Amino acid sequence: MKKALLLFALLAMVNALAQELKSPSEFLGYELGTQFTRHHEVVDYYQYLAKVAPDRVQLNEYGKTNERRPLLLAYVSSAENIKNLENIRAEHLKNTSGEGNPSKAIVWLSYNVHGNESVSTEASMQTTYELLTTKSDYLENTVVLVDPCINPDGRDRYVNWYNETKNTPNNVDPNSKEHHEGWLSGRANHYMFDLNRDWAWLTQVESQQRLKFFNKWLPHVHVDFHEQGVDNPYYFSPAAEPYHEVITDFQRDFQKTVGKNHARYFDANGWFYFTKEVFDLLYPSYGDTYPTYNGGIGMTYEQGGSGRAGLGIITSIGDTLTLKDRIAHHHTTGLSTVEVASKNAQKLNDEFKKFYTNKNFTYKSYVLNGDQDKIDALTRLLDQHEITYQAGKQATVKGFRYKTGKTGSMKTSSNSLIIPGDQSKGTLVKVLFEPNAKLSDSVTYDITAWSLPHAYGLDAIATTTAVSGTAYAKTESATTNLSESSYAFLTDWNSMNDARFLAELIQENIRVRYNYKPFTLDGKSYPRGTLIIAKGDNKNHKAYLGTLQKVAEKHNKNLTPAQTGFVDSGKDFGSGWVQVVNDVKIAVLSGEPTSTLRFGEIWHFFEQQLHYPFAVIDADYMNRVDLSEYDVLVLPGGWGYRRFMKEDTLKDLKEWVRNGGKLIAMGGSIDAISGEKGFGLNKKEIKKDSAHTMRPFDGSERERIKNAITGAIFKTKVDNTHPLAFGYDDNYFTLKLGNDAFDYMSEGNVVYLEEKQNKPVSGFAGSIAQKNINKTLVFGVEDFGRGSVVYMVDNPLFRGFWENGKLFFANALFMVD
Template sequence: MKKLLLTFFLLATTLGFSQTLLSPSEFLGYELGSEFTRHHEVVEYYKYLAENASDRVKLVEYGKTNERRPLIMAYVSTSENIAALESIRSEHLKNTTGEGSPTKAIVWLSYNVHGNESVSTEASMQTIFELLTSKSNYLTNTLVIMDPCINPDGRDRYVNWYNQFKNSPNNIDPNSKEHHEGWLNGRSNHYMFDLNRDWAWLTQLESRQRIKVFNQWLPHVHVDFHEQGVNTPYYFAPAAEPFHEVVTDFQLDFQITIGKNHAKYFDANGWFYFTKEVFDLLYPSYGDTYPTYNGGIGMTYEQGGSGRAGLGVKTFIGDTLTLHDRIAHHLTTGLSTIEVASKNIEKLNKEFKKFYTEKNFKYQSYVMNGDPDKIEALAELLTSHEIKYGWAKEGLVKGLLYNSGKISTLRTSPKSLVVSTNQAKGTLAQVLLEPSTKLSDSLTYDITAWSLPFAYGLETVASQTLVDFDPPAIGIAQPVMETKYPKDTYAFISDWSSMKDARFLAELMKENIRVRYAKNPFRVDGKKFDRGSLIITKGDNKNHKDFVGTISRVAMNHKTSITPANTGFVEKGNDFGSSYVPMIKDSKIAMLSGEPTSTLQFGEIWHFFEQQLHYPISILDTEYYDQVDLSEYDVLILPNGWYSKFFNESKLRELKEFVENGGKLIAMEGAIKGINGEHGFGIKEKIINKDSTETLLPYEEAEREEIKNAITGAIFRTNVDPTHPLAYGYGDQYFSLKLSDDAFENLETGTVAYLENDTTPISGFAGSEAKKKIANTMVFGVEEVGKGQVVYMVDNPLFRGFWENGKLFFVNALFMVE
């Protein structure tokens, strides 16, 4: 009888909550799926639930976007679990050391990482409502963490655009304006970065704030909700090949378990879907792979629709895909995921513990030498991922030397960075630091190489033994004190080897400090300085009110070591008054935006100036480019894009005049094709004629055959001319991340970084024909045209903001090349 009364009480309580809580449609005042909900309205609904079901919903604001929109996260479970939230988290994390005995499953649902894949935020509202009402039984031993919108800036950009341009009522004709976003689309964040490729690199504000919370929980299951083409059925797990070799059998098997549960519901509704295709588990910076490499079951779910779909669109088979349909599909897979997790709690906790306690990696330690600033930058990234590291002792370490790909030894010192895989985050460390990734399939969804030692330009050895190291010092960091220099100091000298040095220069220029640089190595007061070293003389800045104080303050801001010199008379090299010690021009820099430029590379450059270099840049849109007087600018940057129709003969003539009169043009990737040719500049594309006698292939083999011509994000060793201003701060080698088989012949003079005949990638995949095509071609170069220069960047040194070692090439192009 008592059991019956208790059951009745629980049922009545649940029904009571169901009756008192407003559904999304009731709260918003319109049927969910009949309109797109703006971010502030979504936030208000989550706040409403947190206030009216406060025992079962805990809402936190974990950050803000660049446009100051709140980033929120909701913890959803039973009242008992919400009350014990911290103990649940603590016990779960103990499992990473094999000491915990957790009894709950943790499921994290991430919505709308791509802003114009807008349905998932709508679905999130219905999902949380169902969890609090009809599906509350899933929560008995399960904690659900919901991020309703990872990318509010991009999503509101799309929603506002759609609301402005949609027909009334909406029109399903795919040719109508409402199905064609403009260049500045809603997919990316404020800086046009793809947040779904930033989980590992953490270049973006949203990613850095989110990862702090993610590392506090390390969920058993993580779902990243997406949309794809209008005519494509729903995709859910299991994922496609290739899988990274660290992915466990259980992680793959559990994806199948979840997929079969989804299929049960989709079959019952007659909905189409596919699995095991397209979306692989390799590149580590996705919302499915990053959680996987942290022990979870990471999955991507893809609904047909995206920015083309609007409230409804006609598909190629004549059906109508509506926002209601899209919500229903994401709602179903979200709830199905939680259902499966709630039924497999013991298995999830057991396998999570095994992931963290059973490790058998080939390489036990990664040891890195290099520029201290680059070491520091990598250490900061490792800290953000809670990957432990330390400092080596004096000695030698034997292992695979990255630069040569051979077994060798590396001399270590207390400045050598050491990362061991014998730690909780050992799997993630292995994936991010390993010299090359094993590919089970060459057809991949993204780049196939990303090794951070190459990305940061560090000399590295991977050792099969544990290397002893001292942990970083723990405690309160001592404040950096401003150094007082004598007022009569003749000049100050700073090294030029990293982005920290570049930021130091940028701030000096904004402070109206005039700076020179050395074209040749020199020695003064017994200390040697390399090409590119910054020289700041009192004579150049005699009208600056507080020259010495400003230098000292700026150096302190950037923790930059500067060397005072009492004379401009050097012991070796060129004196400070020589023509080989020219002034760095305070350049006015502009960049082209809009069609036909790539939004992603535009964003990479924009973000680089504003958030990394901290130097002003003017954005010139192609809509009014013809009205701009280019002579007002010193540098014009052309991002990657498709310029063949944009740069007609007239525009190319004007561009040439700009350069001939002393301007500097920086052309990146596809932009190079847009300015070469009969009326363009002197660079020549390398073309390899295909053999007309090639055997015809069956249709099913065509895709495999085509990858012979592809380079899917592979790392190549290039030779560098370190005497050229474009290469100041570099040695005679640079490891470049190449994203395509675009190839250009070496310039007669001015080739700075180039590939020779052996084009075997150090890491990643390159097709056989692509390797032939890029042999003996230029990567970076400078062409002198009249009084100005054209800087060619065939590879993108700013790719996704994480290829740290390439960024100084770009800064050199801005300030050193003259």
């Protein structure tokens, strides 16, 4: 009788809680799953929950998007836990130093990182509601952090498009327009970046602001909710191989524990699902891997549907997949995840402590030398990840040298950067800095190489013994007192910071020159590309010195005064070998046939990195634009250029270049303008084995990857006497994303793979692909009439994180005639 009364009391309490709070359907005024909810309405619902149940929901706005939409994080737990939230967080973080004794599980649920994978935000509202009502017992020992929409700009782009386009009632015919998004889909954020690949690189404001809160919590469990193709069943953990070698046995096993609990619910409902396929745990910048490398259990859940599905769609087997179905599946796995975490709270805490205290990696320190601007750029990234570092001392260190791929030595100084492997974020350090990630399986979902010393263009050594350093002092701002008597001012050209400095000077109408040949002046040597700001060029600029000083201080640029243009050796400042940087007017092609991601990288580069104006010209009306108004036209990578580049279009483009235009062709655009009818570049003729090899159907995927390069790093040769390579050494480490191969040109080969230079220094490249890229072009310039074509076979702006490639793009804009 007592048990019955207790059960009755518990049911009464749950019913009271449910009556106290409105469900999403009740609050929104329509049944969840019958419409898509706009982002501001989602915000309204979470604000409502925080207002009505402030003892159990704490809502934080952790930032804003580029389009000024709020980014929210809801803390959901029991009243007792919310009251002690800060103490719970502090005790949990003590575990990273082995000092804590926490008892609560921390679960972070991230929804809608891809805007048109729109079901997850809908599911977040139902999941949060039920955690506060029917599943509130899960919260007694668990704090759940809910990010209802990581990508509000992309989500609203999709939802607004769908609401404008769909039939009423919605049409489940997959041929109907509501199932076919246009080029500018809702998947990416404002700048068309894939936020699910930006966790480590932090190029986007959403990622930067989110990570500040992520580092405050370092959850035990993190789930990233996604969607995939319409015909795919649901995917949940455990993940596919390859797992990175740093992932612990417990992290592997707990993925299985969670997956089996999900399977129990899916089996009971007769829902189809799959595990251990496609989605691996290697590339460090995903919403599952990044939390894993910070000690958590990171997982991706994938529901069939995505932007094609709308409110309902007929699948290939004739079933109808509805938004309600999709909500039910994500809602189920969300609750199941919290349930498992709650049941295993102590185990999660114990293993989290072990993760942070048991580290014994081969490399104990990573020591880096190089241009100060590049080191400063790297330290800014390390600061965001809360990775500690030190300055070097006068010494010689030995270890694995990245530039040679062999054991070697390197001299260090106070300008060197030392990153200890033995630190709280040591696992993340190993993953981001290791020379070559170990692959347990060559079939992967993303790139297989990303080593930060190569990405930032720094000379590095990984040591097996710890290297001690001193406190690192940030570079102080340059203080420049410029004299009117100086003939000119000189400064270096090595980094993106230098490019930003030049870009601002151009916009301030200050004329700048640069040298084609090295010179010496007053006993100091100046390499090619040195910036020369001469009084004679700026005699009509009324605020010349004041403006120059302001811009130099802003960009921390030291300017060396020169009292004469008569150099000790080399070419004088009035020589034809010293050219004026032109104030170039730039256009970038958008729309089909470009890739939205590749266009977005260029858009972000101009607006958020270089800060230089450009025009966007859409492919739909490009043939009506007078290109003579522009000095530079950039063709982003893409896959539809063969259809776009019709005979008349190519003819007009060639005429524009011949008359003095500069065309920058990137990635997939190159194929369409090369060959007999295009410009002078030719695709490499691939010799295939004439013998037919019989192979089993089951091995076809393994055979295909022999032709693939999955984001591997190659060491290339650089002709740094060419303006496209000013500021570079004679070698460059390129991130190659595919097996496109183009022959050398008769001249203008600036960056290229030499013979037998076709083996990657890091990452995977198939055996056949390696043969095919032997002696091929990476970056080059073809003179064509009075203009030029810059070819960028590899993408120096890929995902905005390959810092050392960006100066090539700036050179293409400003240095190449």
